[in-house]
Every structure is written in structure tokens, then in C-alpha cells.
Amino acid sequence: MAANPMRPYVGRLAGVREVATGVKLFQIELTEPEGQASLAEYKPGQFAFLSVFGAGEAPFGLASARGPYLELGVSALGHVTNSLHALEVGDPVGVRGPLGNWFPMDQIKGHDVVIIGGGIGGLPLRPVIHTILDHRADYGHLTILWAARSPDLLIATDEFDEWRNAPDTEFHVTVDQGDENWSGNVGLITKLMEEVAPSTQNTITVTCGPPIMIHFAFLTQQKLGFTPEQMLTTLEARMHCGIGKCGRCNMGEKFICVDGPVFWQYEVKEFLEGFL
Amino acid sequence: MKFTTRDQLKAWLDGLAAEMDLVAPRGVDGHVFYRPVASGDEVLFDYERPELSAKAFVFPDTEVFLRVEQRGKDVTVEEVRTERKQVIFGVRPCDAHGLAVIDALFLNQEPADAQYQHHRERTVLVGLACPRMWEGCFCTSMGGAPDDATHLDVLLREVEGGYAVEAVSEKGKALVKGLKTKQKAGDPPAPQTNADAVPVVDTATWRTLFNDKLWQRHGERCLSCRICTYVCPTCRCFDVVDRVVDTQPGLTRIERIRVWDACTSTNYRRAAGGHNSRPTKPGRIRNRFYCKFCYYPEDFGPLGCVGCGRCVVSCPVDIDITEIMRDVAAKGGQE
Numbered sequence: 001m002a003a004n005p006m007r008p009y010v011g012r013l014a015g016v017r018e019v020a021t022g023v024k025l026f027q028i029e030l031t032e033p034e035g036q037a038s039l040a041e042y043k044p045g046q047f048a049f050l051s052v053f054g055a056g057e058a059p060f061g062l063a064s065a066r067g068p069y070l071e072l073g074v075s076a077l078g079h080v081t082n083s084l085h086a087l088e089v090g091d092p093v094g095v096r097g098p099l100g101n102w103f104p105m106d107q108i109k110g111h112d113v114v115i116i117g118g119g120i121g122g123l124p125l126r127p128v129i130h131t132i133l134d135h136r137a138d139y140g141h142l143t144i145l146w147a148a149r150s151p152d153l154l155i156a157t158d159e160f161d162e163w164r165n166a167p168d169t170e171f172h173v174t175v176d177q178g179d180e181n182w183s184g185n186v187g188l189i190t191k192l193m194e195e196v197a198p199s200t201q202n203t204i205t206v207t208c209g210p211p212i213m214i215h216f217a218f219l220t221q222q223k224l225g226f227t228p229e230q231m232l233t234t235l236e237a238r239m240h241c242g243i244g245k246c247g248r249c250n251m252g253e254k255f256i257c258v259d260g261p262v263f264w265q266y267e268v269k270e271f272l273e274g275f276l
Numbered sequence: 277m278k279f280t281t282r283d284q285l286k287a288w289l290d291g292l293a294a295e296m297d298l299v300a301p302r303g304v305d306g307h308v309f310y311r312p313v314a315s316g317d318e319v320l321f322d323y324e325r326p327e328l329s330a331k332a333f334v335f336p337d338t339e340v341f342l343r344v345e346q347r348g349k350d351v352t353v354e355e356v357r358t359e360r361k362q363v364i365f366g367v368r369p370c371d372a373h374g375l376a377v378i379d380a381l382f383l384n385q386e387p388a389d390a391q392y393q394h395h396r397e398r399t400v401l402v403g404l405a406c407p408r409m410w411e412g413c414f415c416t417s418m419g420g421a422p423d424d425a426t427h428l429d430v431l432l433r434e435v436e437g438g439y440a441v442e443a444v445s446e447k448g449k450a451l452v453k454g455l456k457t458k459q460k461a462g463d464p465p466a467p468q469t470n471a472d473a474v475p476v477v478d479t480a481t482w483r484t485l486f487n488d489k490l491w492q493r494h495g496e497r498c499l500s501c502r503i504c505t506y507v508c509p510t511c512r513c514f515d516v517v518d519r520v521v522d523t524q525p526g527l528t529r530i531e532r533i534r535v536w537d538a539c540t541s542t543n544y545r546r547a548a549g550g551h552n553s554r555p556t557k558p559g560r561i562r563n564r565f566y567c568k569f570c571y572y573p574e575d576f577g578p579l580g581c582v583g584c585g586r587c588v589v590s591c592p593v594d595i596d597i598t599e600i601m602r603d604v605a606a607k608g609g610q611e
Contacts, residue, residue: 004355004390004391005387005390006341006342006389006390006391006516006534007342007353007355007390008353010351010352010353012349051518053344053346053351053518053528053530054344054346054518054520054528054530055518056516056517056518057516057518058548075548075549077548077549078548081548090349091349092346092349092350092351094351094353210549210551211551211553236547237545237547237553238545238546238547238548240514240515240516240537241514241516243387243389244381244385245381245382245385245389245512245514246513246514246515246516246537247512247513247514247537247539247567248513248515248537248544248545250563250567250571251553252566252571253566253570253571253574253575272483272486272566272570273486273553273554273563274553275553276553
């Protein structure tokens, strides 16, 4: 009998750190050989279900392309996510995955890349950034536009220096509202996009954030001259299976879990039903 | 035709009940449901349409599918399976058709749904043809018929003094070996069907009507009660939850459970953080009908409706799938 795709592989929490207020990045080590094999390789943009046994499971974007652990970022918002936040290093967890499609990194090779990340939506883009930085010669100029509602919600601040100093890379960050310690850009990410105005020449953009931000980021990119064939995004939806069965995540005839989560903008605009 | 009597069927069912799980139409407080039975005597032979479809016996409304034991930091995960075979007797052809619709997604789209596949493989469907169509039924418009054998393992048709027996599949042939039959001349009578067909239009036409006002009109009176999805033989949305069943020092036992879900419920699309991309009743009603007549056929093949009519008679505010299909056909024709 084929492996049951609804059965999680057992693992343990190998590390955890707070990466923004209310957001923790979990490092997971799988302990069952089948699980180690299943998740030995995954691609930027794919996701996995994370279980706290007794509380339930929920899907999260795989947030790293660098080993040795699986990394998933979790914002404490509901029952499962608050239970995840209560875990300590060494505690058991379950993982199902990798699931969904991925960013077409081979197709992106040779292009300039603009990364547009809003809030915790930056985490699923982290593997894209890692992949580009770890294979720097394969990609053109990298522009990272990073944003959050407030400075304490900025994700991956410990990697900002690496990104700023990486070859042929520029990094810009903004917050909707600053605080007394913030001396950087203030304003929506769309404002930052217009200020930086990245060239559309041979460029692919990759956007992730809350739905409303993705919507307006698309509009601003169009204004800057990007075509739907140049714009990638990754969408999210509440889901319970991740394998196209449970029905929860349909946007019209598309299922976010198996047809996505990664979509080109020309696909998104053809959805009968919007993601907003 | 192969002929058998009701008494012979009962004796056969007694034998089956001793060996496997037997489900059959049964009277419950004046209503008819498919229910587990222990003998042929408990089985109803004269009934219309059971109030609920047979889907719960291969896709239970609530089912423990994993048992998890946590001892200290060690976890074991066990998949829940039963070795017992199951016969669903007296299943109406529309309900077997409903399972075939679910098969198109749960079995035919990779990866298969392991739990559903397990139940499907252990189950034999013995159908009893409807002598006529009932209130609200429109199976003939949805590619079925009151005596359609296509999705069954065995089909019984009522004839003078007993039943005509047709073993449809290999599973069915094996099962009826134990049933006493004799050859008899003649054919079962054709069932009585409704004259007025419900129009089924292609998905391209549905696509032109996504933003039509008809969804507002039909949807705004929805109560989000979800009965339509509950009685539906093809609705298959589900949720997954954990339940802690036992806690002792150093030991926790957990069940992971799958439960039916409904796209017509208020918070179906509500995500963590509160975003709900389908916040209105018309939007949710529209999704239910697009799932059945546009998305499902485009994505998986069959239409997501078998014309059993249960949602028509169950809806407390008379949202009528046949009226919606007629509206869509009329509007689509005007485009």
C-alpha cells in the first residue's frame, strides 16, 4: 500500500527563535527514515503541514533552502499556531510534505530578480533569496524590497546585513509606521517600489504578503511596466489536506494546494474567483 | 432473468450479516436511513429515497483515521483500518452514482485518499432500483436512471413476486454466489420517469454567468445551515481535527479525526488572522453550484450532482438546484 499522504512523519523540534514579534521560526529534524527521505529535498515555494499532536495541524511555507533542518515560520494567531509557540526544543512534532508547486528557479536563471516581501509573507521568499545568493552567478541583479507594518514585525532582520552586502544585490526596507528607534523608510511597500523603480528589462518579480498587499503590489508593478508574464506570487488559503481533496482552498476551479501555491500573475488574473 | 424472492434475499442477508458489516435501508422513527443491520428481517424493501445518501459508509461524517500515542518525547502514529468487508444493500442507483463522483477525485486524482480507498475497496454495493422517481428527483437529467446499474456491483429490480438479480461487477458476481436464484422468463418493467428534464449547460456557459445577479437572488436567503452539503451524495469537503482522548503522567493518546465540512458555512474560507475571501452568502452559494457544474467537471470529469433531489426537499428556504439550473440555462441562452 502506498504511503498515506495524510499521515504525518514524526520529528522533533531542533531549534526555535523569535524572528519578529509573535513570529517564531521553527527548526525541525525528522526522526523517521520515511520522513527524512520524503523531505530530504524540496523546492523554494513548497509548503508542509506541521502537527502539534493533540492540537492539530496547519500548513506553512518552507522557509529555508539551507540545511540541515526544515524551517517553517509561524505567527501565533490560532489554536494550532499558539500550541506550536508553546513547544520547547526536543518536543515532538509531525510534518507532512513537501506539498504544492514551486518557484520555477530554472526559468528565473539568467534574469534580474525583484523580491517583494510583506510581513511574514517574506518567509516563503527566503528560500528564493537563499537559492539566488548560494548560486549567485546563475542569476542577474537581485533587488529585495522588504516591508512590515511596524519595525518589530520585520522578518529575518538577522539576515539583512548578508543581503545588503551580497554581490550585485540591493536591499530596501520600509515599514508602514515607524517607532522612536526607526530611522529608515516609512510608507507602504508600493511607495518603496515606485521609489526604487526596478528596471523591467529581463526581470522577474516574486511577491508574497497578505492578499491586500499582493493585490496592490501587482497594480504598482503594472504601473512600473511589468507584464503578467514577469510577475510571480505565492498565495495562501486555509486548507486541511494539501493534496487537493478537502475542498477548502479553491479559488474557482484552482486549488491553492495542488495548482499552487505559486502562480504567475497571468494565471491569477484568470481565476474566476478572486483571492482578495 | 435471474429471479429471487424476498425471503431468499433475507436468508442471504442473514448469512452476509454474520460475516461482514451489513448496511441497508431501515426505518428509524418514521424515516428511512441506510443503517447497519444485523439480519435480513431488519431490512426495509419498500422505501423511497433514504433521507441521507450512502456516502457516510465509505466517507464517514466523523472518522478517526490516525491514533497517536505520545510517551514522553516519543511518538507513534498508527493508521486506523478495519479488516471487515462491508455490503451496502438496497443502495439507490443515484447514491452509487454519487460515490462514483467522489471516486473521480478521491481515487482517480493522485495521490489517492488512503482512508476513502480503504473503505471503497472493502465495500460491495448491492443496489435496488427505484420503481419510479420520487419528489424532487432528477437523476435522468444527470446521466443516471432509477434502474441504472453502472456504478453498482449488483442491481436488483422489483418484479412480480420477487426480484430480478443482475451481478454487474466481479465483486458482485462473487457476492451473489450465495444467493438462491432461478432462471425465469421475462424482463423487469421499466421504471416510471419524470417527464420534465432539468437542463444541464456546459461549463463555458457557467463561466459567463459568474458575476450575474442570479447569485444574489438565490444566495441572499441562504441561512448557512449547511443541510444541502450534509444530505448531498457528492459533497466531499472535510476538516481535520485532533482530540486528546487520554492523558496520564507521561502518556497522551490522541485521535486525528476527519469530519465533513461545508462550503456553505460562514467561516469556510476564514483564515488565521481573520481574512475571509468568500465572506457573503451569495458568494458561497455560487461556489457550491460552480463546484458541481463548472469546477468539478472541468477538473475531475463528472458533474458534481446526481439528481437525487435531497437538497431540494431539505433546504429550509427553498433554494432549489433545479431552479438554479433552469435560470443558468435561460440566462446562458440569452447571452
